[in-house]
Amino acid sequence: MNSKLYARPESLTDAPFHYCPGCQHGIVHRIIAEVIDELGVRKQTIGVAPVGCSVLAYDYFNFDIVQASHGRAPAVATGVKRVCPDSTVFTYQGDGDLASIGCAEVVHAAARGERITTIFINNAIYGMTGGQMAPTTLVDQVTTTSPYGRNVNQVGTPLCISEMLSTIKGARFIARVAVNNPSNMAKAKAAIKKAFQLQNNGEGFCLVEVLSTCPTNWGMTPVEAVKWLETNMIPQYPLGVFKDAGGE
Amino acid sequence: MSETRLMKGNEAIGEAAIIAGCRYYFGYPITPQTELMEYMAKRMPQIEGVFLQAESEIAAINMVYGAAGAGARVMTSSSSPGISLKAEGISYCAGAELPCVIVNIMRGGPGLGSIQPAQADYFQATKGGGHGDYRNIVLAPNSVQEMADLTMLSFELADKYRNPVMLLGDGALGQMMEPVNLEEKPLVSQEKPWAANGLGERTKPNVINSLYLKPEQLEAHNIHLQNKYQKIIKQECRWEEFSVEDAELIVVAYGITSRIARSAVEMAKRDGLKVGLFRPISLWPFPSERLLTLAKQTRAFLVAELSAGQMIEDVRLATRQMKPVHFYGRMGGMMPSSREIYNQVNLIVREKKEAVK
Ligand SMILES: Cc1ncc(C[n+]2csc(CCOP(=O)(O)OP(=O)(O)O)c2C)c(N)n1
Ligand code: SF4
Numbered sequence: 001m002n003s004k005l006y007a008r009p010e011s012l013t014d015a016p017f018h019y020c021p022g023c024q025h026g027i028v029h030r031i032i033a034e035v036i037d038e039l040g041v042r043k044q045t046i047g048v049a050p051v052g053c054s055v056l057a058y059d060y061f062n063f064d065i066v067q068a069s070h071g072r073a074p075a076v077a078t079g080v081k082r083v084c085p086d087s088t089v090f091t092y093q094g095d096g097d098l099a100s101i102g103c104a105e106v107v108h109a110a111a112r113g114e115r116i117t118t119i120f121i122n123n124a125i126y127g128m129t130g131g132q133m134a135p136t137t138l139v140d141q142v143t144t145t146s147p148y149g150r151n152v153n154q155v156g157t158p159l160c161i162s163e164m165l166s167t168i169k170g171a172r173f174i175a176r177v178a179v180n181n182p183s184n185m186a187k188a189k190a191a192i193k194k195a196f197q198l199q200n201n202g203e204g205f206c207l208v209e210v211l212s213t214c215p216t217n218w219g220m221t222p223v224e225a226v227k228w229l230e231t232n233m234i235p236q237y238p239l240g241v242f243k244d245a246g247g248e
Numbered sequence: 249m250s251e252t253r254l255m256k257g258n259e260a261i262g263e264a265a266i267i268a269g270c271r272y273y274f275g276y277p278i279t280p281q282t283e284l285m286e287y288m289a290k291r292m293p294q295i296e297g298v299f300l301q302a303e304s305e306i307a308a309i310n311m312v313y314g315a316a317g318a319g320a321r322v323m324t325s326s327s328s329p330g331i332s333l334k335a336e337g338i339s340y341c342a343g344a345e346l347p348c349v350i351v352n353i354m355r356g357g358p359g360l361g362s363i364q365p366a367q368a369d370y371f372q373a374t375k376g377g378g379h380g381d382y383r384n385i386v387l388a389p390n391s392v393q394e395m396a397d398l399t400m401l402s403f404e405l406a407d408k409y410r411n412p413v414m415l416l417g418d419g420a421l422g423q424m425m426e427p428v429n430l431e432e433k434p435l436v437s438q439e440k441p442w443a444a445n446g447l448g449e450r451t452k453p454n455v456i457n458s459l460y461l462k463p464e465q466l467e468a469h470n471i472h473l474q475n476k477y478q479k480i481i482k483q484e485c486r487w488e489e490f491s492v493e494d495a496e497l498i499v500v501a502y503g504i505t506s507r508i509a510r511s512a513v514e515m516a517k518r519d520g521l522k523v524g525l526f527r528p529i530s531l532w533p534f535p536s537e538r539l540l541t542l543a544k545q546t547r548a549f550l551v552a553e554l555s556a557g558q559m560i561e562d563v564r565l566a567t568r569q570m571k572p573v574h575f576y577g578r579m580g581g582m583m584p585s586s587r588e589i590y591n592q593v594n595l596i597v598r599e600k601k602e603a604v605k
Contacts, residue, residue: 046444067456072310075306075310076317
């Protein structure tokens with residue numbers, strides 16, 4: 001007797017990802033797809049894709065998607081959710097998208113307690129445009145626009161989005177996870193699942209920040225990139241649940 | 249059911265939008281359109297609609313983008329500096345072919361300008377305003393009644409063509425009070441099988457998008473848009489004319505200026521001058537063909553605007569420079585009197601007479 005133990009989630013199309021080798025966007029897509037399948041909400045899910053490497057998310061997710069302009073995904077998701085209050089609406093955003101140009105939109109979506117879920121991919125760099133400095137770039141990190149390393153005196157310190165958003169009353173659940181090893185992947189999946197469940201229970205804004213690699217723009221092999229994430233990013237951006245209103 | 253009420257222009261837009269089935273409004277305060285926003289804040293909850301004050305004009309237009317993408321009838325409103333901020337979002341709405349209504353109650357510019365009425369956003373409204381080859385349908389009312397009527401038409405046209413429609417008024421129209429007849433119309437329910445509102449019984453996901461990375465695909469998309477725009481040009485040109493049949497001079501004006509111009513034309517006619525008025529109601533598509541016909545039978549045009557001269561370019565293009573096109577404009581929130589326009593009319597007509605002698 002044959003039985004399938006592991007299959008592609010229904011929430012993913014069979015289009016192969018365009019992401020670079022070792023990029024973790026693909027892993028996070030898969031986790032989201034699994035979660036949506038497990039919650040059985042694929043037919044009522046509407047994703048909002050950002051501008052960034054994941055701009056083509058609509059080719060990979062097998063449900064309705066609205067592609068947003070750079071940084072505006074939380075506002076777009078607000079419009080969608082207000083029209084479809086019973087749907088599961090999420091944004092998927094990079095750090096350039098969410099922490100820089102779209103900082104106001106995410107803060108105010110959180111402040112409104114907007115019933116959406118945001119998956120925030122923090123790879124400490126602008127991926128798609130070729131490795132420029134992001135608000136999340138680490139101190140002394142070299143990027144194409146911080147070629148001598150991020151200088152705090154000139155451009156300030158890395159923005160800790162999860163910590164910042166967890167101070168906002170309207171935010172319901174804020175967690176930071178990583179997908180650098182299987183155990184963290186399991187935690188990431190649990191956090192993402194919770195963020196969707198809370199939304200479906202009619203609760204407010206939920207955000208899961210996922211520390212992620214960009215081997216291409218970091219100039220590393222995929223293995224080196226995971227190590228760099230562990231030794232440099234996690235100390236700056238500690239993992240954990242920052243806010244679980246009601247469950248604290 | 250029909251009801252006549254004394255209303256501000258801004259409020260008439262709000263009530264007309266509701267009659268037209270708009271249940272979602274996203275905006276950000278700016279004079280001189282704020283009454284519209286406040287009206288929606290009061291009315292939307294009464295009819296189980298959604299009113300949301302966004303954190304910025306940028307957010308507001310993107311909420312519109314999301315709501316329109318999910319298939320709703322949705323509106324935002326602002327005034328000049330706010331419309332500049334919405335430009336990116338409007339371009340995205342045009343690119344993704346999302347029906348939505350954007351109200352611009354213009355004020356003086358550039359920059360922070362003033363809060364007085366102006367018509368200096370004509371280029372921005374009719375030529376794009378945001379990036380890329382796109383067009384909005386632009387309707388220009390000249391009374392409170394028309395603010396209501398054209399708002400309803402805006403929603404119809406937006407859905408019909410899956411295109412943003414801009415209602416272009418100015419501070420004077422927004423603020424003035426006139427009687428307005430609001431007629432309840434049975435709502436035509438709109439099928440939007442393309443909307444991203446959850447798969448439901450569909451098998452194929454709907455995607456709202458304006459990204460086409462392959463140049464062939466983007467060109468094809470642009471050709472599709474341009475074909476649609478051609479169809480709109482053919483079907484949706486609107487204008488009003490007064491006493492143009494034997495006119496030696498035709499004044500061309502839209503919006504509030506057309507009303508001042510109309511008094512000037514009436515004064516001139518009383519003095520025995522052969523003058524008419526042409527008022528474009530759709531600024532895009534611009535009623536070029538009709539103007540060309542008129543160019544064949546008149547001697548000259550006088551364009552009057554609350555700007556340094558923006559619509560004058562469309563009048564020149566339409567009339568192919570067959571006849572001289574004169575201009576009279578005030579800027580910065582200054583309103584011309586009908587006497588001022590009358591003086592210009594007089595000057596041109598007499599000059600022409602001199603030239604003929
Ligand atoms: C208004 C606007 N500004 C700039 C860009 C160019 N742009 C495209 S992607 C991107 C950076 C995205 O970086 P991030 O959000 O960190 O996502 P990643 O590519 O790293 O996944 C930028 C600046 C744009 N498309 N629109
Ligand atoms: S550039 Fe970086 S973020 Fe983008 S796909 Fe490649 S590795 Fe991933």
